[in-house]
Amino acid sequence: MASQEIALPIDRASGISLVDRLHDLVVTVDHKKLGLMYIGTALIFLVVAGLMAVAIRLQLAVPNNTLLEPEVFNRFFTMHGTAMVFLVGMPIIAGLGNYLVPLMVGTRDMAFPRLNAFGYWMFVFGALLLYFSYLGAPGLNGHGSAPDVGWFAYAPLTGRAFSRGHSTDYWILSLLLTSVGSTVSAINVIATALTMRCPGLTLMRMPLFVWMMLVTNFMIILALPSLSAAQIMLLVDRYLGGHFFDTQAGGSAVLWQHFFWIFGHPEVYILIIPGFACVSEIVPVFSRKPIFGYPVMVGATTMIAIISFGVWAHHMFTVGMTSAGNTFFAISTMLVGVPTGIKIFNWLGTMFGGKIRLELPMIFCLGFLFQFLIAGLTGIMLAVAPFDWQLSDSYFVVAHFHYVLIGGLLYAIFAGMYYWYPKAFGRLLNRKLGLWHFWLFTIGFHLTFDTMHFSGLLGMPRRIFTYDAGRGWETINFICSIGAVLQAVGVLCLAVNILSSLKAGRIAGNDPWDAWTLEWSTTSPPPAYNFEDVPVVRSRRPLWDLKHPEDPDWKYEESEN
Amino acid sequence: MINEALLPPNVATTEWKLPSSRKVAVVCLILTETCLFSIFVAAYLFYLGKSLTGPTPREVLELPVLSTICLLSSSLTITLAERAFKNEREGLFRVLWLLTVGLAAIFLTLTAVEWRRLIYQKGLTISTNLFGTTFYSLVGLHASHVIVGLCLLLLVFIFSLTGSLTQMHRERVQMISWYWHFVDAVWVVVFTVVYVIGR
Numbered sequence: 190m191a192s193q194e195i196a197l198p199i200d201r202a203s204g205i206s207l208v209d210r211l212h213d214l215v216v217t218v219d220h221k222k223l224g225l226m227y228i229g230t231a232l233i234f235l236v237v238a239g240l241m242a243v244a245i246r247l248q249l250a251v252p253n254n255t256l257l258e259p260e261v262f263n264r265f266f267t268m269h270g271t272a273m274v275f276l277v278g279m280p281i282i283a284g285l286g287n288y289l290v291p292l293m294v295g296t297r298d299m300a301f302p303r304l305n306a307f308g309y310w311m312f313v314f315g316a317l318l319l320y321f322s323y324l325g326a327p328g329l330n331g332h333g334s335a336p337d338v339g340w341f342a343y344a345p346l347t348g349r350a351f352s353r354g355h356s357t358d359y360w361i362l363s364l365l366l367t368s369v370g371s372t373v374s375a376i377n378v379i380a381t382a383l384t385m386r387c388p389g390l391t392l393m394r395m396p397l398f399v400w401m402m403l404v405t406n407f408m409i410i411l412a413l414p415s416l417s418a419a420q421i422m423l424l425v426d427r428y429l430g431g432h433f434f435d436t437q438a439g440g441s442a443v444l445w446q447h448f449f450w451i452f453g454h455p456e457v458y459i460l461i462i463p464g465f466a467c468v469s470e471i472v473p474v475f476s477r478k479p480i481f482g483y484p485v486m487v488g489a490t491t492m493i494a495i496i497s498f499g500v501w502a503h504h505m506f507t508v509g510m511t512s513a514g515n516t517f518f519a520i521s522t523m524l525v526g527v528p529t530g531i532k533i534f535n536w537l538g539t540m541f542g543g544k545i546r547l548e549l550p551m552i553f554c555l556g557f558l559f560q561f562l563i564a565g566l567t568g569i570m571l572a573v574a575p576f577d578w579q580l581s582d583s584y585f586v587v588a589h590f591h592y593v594l595i596g597g598l599l600y601a602i603f604a605g606m607y608y609w610y611p612k613a614f615g616r617l618l619n620r621k622l623g624l625w626h627f628w629l630f631t632i633g634f635h636l637t638f639d640t641m642h643f644s645g646l647l648g649m650p651r652r653i654f655t656y657d658a659g660r661g662w663e664t665i666n667f668i669c670s671i672g673a674v675l676q677a678v679g680v681l682c683l684a685v686n687i688l689s690s691l692k693a694g695r696i697a698g699n700d701p702w703d704a705w706t707l708e709w710s711t712t713s714p715p716p717a718y719n720f721e722d723v724p725v726v727r728s729r730r731p732l733w734d735l736k737h738p739e740d741p742d743w744k745y746e747e748s749e750n
Numbered sequence: 751m752i753n754e755a756l757l758p759p760n761v762a763t764t765e766w767k768l769p770s771s772r773k774v775a776v777v778c779l780i781l782t783e784t785c786l787f788s789i790f791v792a793a794y795l796f797y798l799g800k801s802l803t804g805p806t807p808r809e810v811l812e813l814p815v816l817s818t819i820c821l822l823s824s825s826l827t828i829t830l831a832e833r834a835f836k837n838e839r840e841g842l843f844r845v846l847w848l849l850t851v852g853l854a855a856i857f858l859t860l861t862a863v864e865w866r867r868l869i870y871q872k873g874l875t876i877s878t879n880l881f882g883t884t885f886y887s888l889v890g891l892h893a894s895h896v897i898v899g900l901c902l903l904l905l906v907f908i909f910s911l912t913g914s915l916t917q918m919h920r921e922r923v924q925m926i927s928w929y930w931h932f933v934d935a936v937w938v939v940v941f942t943v944v945y946v947i948g949r
Contacts, residue, residue: 300771376778380771388766410782418789430877439802439880
């Protein structure tokens with residue numbers, strides 16, 4: 190009976206012609222399709238920007254290498270950074286939010302389905318525009334190609350005099366478009382989480398995933414305008430002869446840095462909190478215990494969001510702020526460690542004494558926990574202003590933020606993919622290939638980024654296209670580059686797994702992990718309307734209540750209140 | 751059948767009431783727009799008095815009293831119009847709504863007149879100095895929001911004339927008035943920053 194229900198949508202899909210299916214993708218407003226389209230598109234850009242990173246590593250593998258021209262190298266690190274943040278991180282978050290939030294709050298679609306499709310297509314066109322710069326940016330006067338000003342595009346490098354041609358314009362306009370997409374998608378998720386919850390699902394019963402998505406999306410709508418405003422000012426400078434960042438007319442290059450990082454630092458938390466969201470769902474299910482300290486997790490997430498708006502200038506210790514400024518931003522940055530530490534202890538507390546099942550999602554969560562801890566520790570080191578003066582713009586910083594974004598976020602996203610793939614496609618991902626993915630990627634990750642800390646400590650600056658032999662950086666860089674290749678092979682395992690499991694994966698059934706949130710109560714993949722009847726919940730773990738009517742959660746939760 | 755089992759005893763489903771999605775979304779939109787304006791206001795304040803050449807705000811700016819009165823009173827007329835709509839007094843609604851449109855149009859016209867004077871008589875353009883850059887950007891950003899609001903107002907008026915505006919759309923009309931109040935509130939800030947503090 191159950192397997193028939195699952196087989197039905199697949200059979201039906203195979204009867205539809207390819208043109209019809211593509212047409213359906215273009216006109217769809219279904220949050221599940223849009224969610225998967227977001228994630229699929231982001232994965233394509235993950236491969237593209239990842240290959241750019243591999244090329245960068247190959248160039249740096251040996252001293253005095255000539256694999257990439259210096260100009261090409263500048264374009265590669267700019268496009269790699271911009272794409273990874275705006276075309277991979279942001280859309281994966283939007284995709285997970287789109288797919289899971291309506292299912293988790295027990296509703297049939299997002300609050301604004303058409304706006305949802307609009308947001309997705311804005312993202313796609315913005316992304317295509319960014320990569321089109323390789324063809325379009327030379328323009329009529331033949332200067333430049335893709336953007337080459339770094340992902341934070343400091344003034345005055347972006348001024349008309351230093352960035353001729355249209356490469357910087359492509360950077361500005363494509364990000365303005367994706368920002369519009371991110372903003373409307375954020376508003377949509379907020380509205381869905383706040384106004385579409387099924388009966389009984391009070392705010393303090395919402396799955397932590399939804400809570401964290403809510404916080405992240407609030408941060409998106411508060412932080413992104415700062416980038417958009419700065420980019421509009423830059424356009425005024427470039428096209429209308431304005432002087433915002435034109436130091437010759439009294440403008441300030443440092444103001445760009447402030448505006449960029451007022452967006453840029455919250456952006457880091459915008460990216461990592463969805464990672465926390467995945468981990469907070471997965472760790473309890475595979476430890477067979479409810480999350481430890483639910484209200485504290487909600488509070489810690491909110492605290493991180495609030496503090497993150499007051500730490501931006503720790504990216505700017507080296508521009509020469511006042512010592513009062515340095516002190517303020519050093520302390521506020523260290524303060525972030527408190528709620529983040531609380532979270533790590535809560536995850537550990539959830540695992541403590543639990544019956545841990547080492548399935549793939551949990552394995553990636555364990556990787557996340559170890560690596561994110563180290564990333565946090567180097568973060569606190571860099572928060573110390575005098576330490577940062579020594580290591581700012583060195584490979585130590587590069588190692589730190591890749592530890593956060595790969596060792597932290599990407600591992601959590603991988604965990605989420607292994608966890609929710611069976612829900613989205615009705616089949617489990619292959620465990621053996623998954624283990625290959627985990628071990629190749631983890632070994633590669635540590636080879637690359639553990640060693641990178643040391644090349645930074647030895648004084649290697651970031652963004653140099655090559656270096657001379659004899660500085661003591663050769664061995665470290667060579668090991669780094671081997672690691673990059675291993676990571677690429679690991680991701681290849683994941684890609685093969687995702688594609689082959691579509692047809693060959695083990696049938697998952699509705700609830701392969703014996704989980705507790707509402708998305709597992711419907712079929713895999715869920716029908717277009719998600720739930721036949723709108724569910725009613727009375728505790729944080731509605732499916733536990735369903736499976737254990739003799740000992741439901743709400744008995745305890747209600748006595749708490 | 752799953753969902754029946756999900757239903758634990760003693761849950762009063764009838765009392766389940768959540769805020770309107772539309773209102774939450776518009777509040778979010780207003781929040782994000784507020785952040786956008788804050789950055790432009792910050793840039794304006796940061797660059798006050800930092801222009802290397804003239805003209806300065808004191809030399810060329812005049813208090814836009816009339817346009818401020820127009821824009822602020824349009825907030826009142828739109829509130830009254832909304833109330834008339836709620837009470838199903840269609841004629842009064844149309845008159846008040848058209849009045850709001852008119853006041854917005856006067857505001858934009860006066861802004862255009864001011865810009866014309868600044869550009870042709872005082873020689874202040876967006877590229878003249880930092881004051882010009884920040885002034886036209888901030889005031890222009892606000893004016894562009896007024897233009898968007900004006901289009902929305904006109905759309906509602908046309909729908910009202912063609913009869914396709916019904917009580918079903920009450921909340922949408924309300925949302926447009928919220929946006930309009932926001933645009934007015936921004937003008938209070940812009941007025942204070944540009945014409946009072948900055949002069």
